[in-house]
Amino acid sequence: MVVGDSDVFSDVVLDANVGNRVFAVDSVRWLLGEEALGAAASETDTPLYHTRGQDVAWFYGTVFVAPALVLGAGVWLTRRRRVQR
Numbered sequence: 001m002v003v004g005d006s007d008v009f010s011d012v013v014l015d016a017n018v019g020n021r022v023f024a025v026d027s028v029r030w031l032l033g034e035e036a037l038g039a040a041a042s043e044t045d046t047p048l049y050h051t052r053g054q055d056v057a058w059f060y061g062t063v064f065v066a067p068a069l070v071l072g073a074g075v076w077l078t079r080r081r082r083v084q085r
Contacts, residue, residue: 001027001030001031008020008023008024009024
């Protein structure tokens with residue numbers, strides 16, 4: 001088990017999401033070698049179905065539109081600061 005921060009098992013994080021508690025309990029069970037005491041509830045993911053048009057829109061939106069919006073906002077904020085000075 002590898003986590004990036006020791007705060008992953010803090011009360012704030014464990015109360016934020018049920019998945020965090022499941023991860024903590026399963027990790028401790030694995031470390032203690034007691035996986036057989038209780039099987040984790042299997043969470044099944046429901047598949048997402050998109051049409052080809054939706055897939056194309058998501059692709060171009062994430063590859064071109066979102067970065068262009070971020071770049072445009074940065075240029076706008078930079079220009080606005082220069083005009084105010």
